Amino acid sequence: MDAILTGLGQGFATALDPLNLFLVLAGCFAGTLIGALPGIGPINGVAILLPIAYGFGLPPESAIILLAGIYYGAEYGGRISSILLNVPGDAGAVMTTLDGNPMAKRGEAGRALSLSAIASFIGGTFAVVLMSMFGPALASYAVTFSPSDYVALMVFAFASLASLVGSNPVKTLFGAVIGLMLASIGIDANTGVERYTFGIPDILAGIDFLVVVIGLFGMAELITLVEHQATGTLKALKIDKSFVTMGDLARTKWTILRSSMIGFFIGILPGTGASVASAVAYGTEKRVAKDSHTFGTGDVRGLAAPEAANNAAAGGAMVPMLTLGIPGSGTTAILLGALLLFNVQPGPLMFQTRPEIAWGLIASMYIGNVALLIINLPLVGLFARMLTIPQQFLTPMIGVLAFIGVYSVVSNPHDLYMITALGVFGWIMRKLDFSLAPVILGFVLGSLFEDNLRRALSISGGDWSILLNSWNSVVLYLLAAVVVILPILAARRSKRRALLAEGDTPVIRP
Amino acid sequence: MVDRLFAGVLLLVAIGYTYIAFTAIKAPFQYDPLGPESWPQLLGIAAILCAGYLVAKPDVARFGLALPTWARLAVLVVLLFGYAYLFQPAGFILATFAFCTLLSVMLGSRILPALAFGASTGVVGFFLCTRILELNLPAGVFAAYL
Known part of the structure; x- marks a missing residue:
């Protein structure tokens, strides 16, 4: 407990530094703006702004504070377009549209926005509190992990990714393998052998992380927006004077608490972020409620549940990133890559070696959550105005931001072609129901996975049985088997039940 | 069909990747049991299996764009x-x-x-x-x- 308090004290000292405080607020503000834009979610927002934040030449803790602010700011902002436009910013905000938009149509947009802001705040804060309590403990346990345990952890991460993300597990797994393959390009650090460079000097050091992120997320997003071209202005519902009441809060308090809990723990699972969390929370609330028929018609519980869950998941996803060096979601994979750009290796030792980063980030999340609640209640009208920017001007801006970002950091015009080509590739993958988060997760984890495997086998002198040699790894492999097998069994059971009932059961697809 | 086409292209890439891993990548000398080629070999085989499965069982028929x-x-x-x-x-x-x-x-x-x-x-x-x-x-x- 003492260690946590001193850590938090140090963290607040970092986060309250005027520059960092400004960056938290700026990040939250920018994140909410971006999240409020229809069609652009947290992952695209962070991807597009990452190189620009990197280009500022900030110290690592300030840069990560800024990016994290953008991340959860965008999780807050996503609800605005979901509620007022019925257009979710990303997969995590889909469930918010189900009850949020009917409320706004009923003339209760103000009530929906303020209730969801409070639900988001509670979910987010709940996650940060749990994180500051259990993060350091998990980290000090993870210090004892051997390379073979890390291999098991990685297998678990990819197993839970494959079984929980996307519609087709093979496609998700393939996406992760593609990411791992991209990461294997360049000079092998252990032996100095060139792999897949084909004599091109530009990729001797590997493909630039920024280029992959901007290409797969920023540019692919731009192409998708043009594909769904919405000319003119989308019709946003008006914000009215209605506001959340104590009665609403009393009615949703258990919903919010349950959903925060669900969101946090799903967020911790490697690879599964806000989209799975909000879907599970919504489904759970619907099952728990006695009068579940009102869900989907503007029920306050149906609005509070996904919002609390997706913000809690955003916090939960930070836990494995900070303590194990394994990101809990696509967006935290980008944050992890950002830390690597600064030569900071996130992992169990970070709480001891770089406490200003680990604790500074946690403290900034406390501040950010409060700031977001404050700016979101009165300023929601300002953010809602973002929805009325004509699409034909917004879309080119994404391309311009991506080009500025890549050029200002790498200053190599060839990378501009590279991001465009990667954007086309990412768009095709999206069209074919591959999700892109596994690709970036694989790309970020590639060298860590390979290094630990090689180190483990060096320790054992080439004996593969070392991979099963400790309890940690055995338990992790068992958990991996469970996350793969459980959904299959559940799907089979619900299929059988559906056949028996001869009706269509609602399927929640994250 | 597009799914099969895309997976087919990736299958070819994966085969090329694996072929290079098994033939071209070699460390002149090494002390570790796993050299620079082992990891790409594992990845290549995994990629071939995934792409092969998708070629056999595609699930997106067309892009559906006008x-x-x-x-x-x-x-x-x-x-x-x-x-x-x-x-x-x-x-x-x-x-x-x-x-x-x-x-x-x-x-x-x-x-x-x-x-x-x-x-x-x-x-x-x-x-x-x-x-x-x-x-x-x-x-x-x-x-x-x-």
């Missing part, structure tokens, strides 16, 4: 490559002006607002980034004046 949408996307990609081509030699201001104006016209804006939007994005963006945010952007043809 012809005008394809045309729009083609124009977008051409614009992006043009933007990348012009970015350094012509400079940020000019390249951005052209890109923003053309793309917003294609997306349905009228000519005058599009011109104003392109020009202001180019000029404001340049000074905002280079002067206030201190990011590096090419001045291009205006290099002598800026």
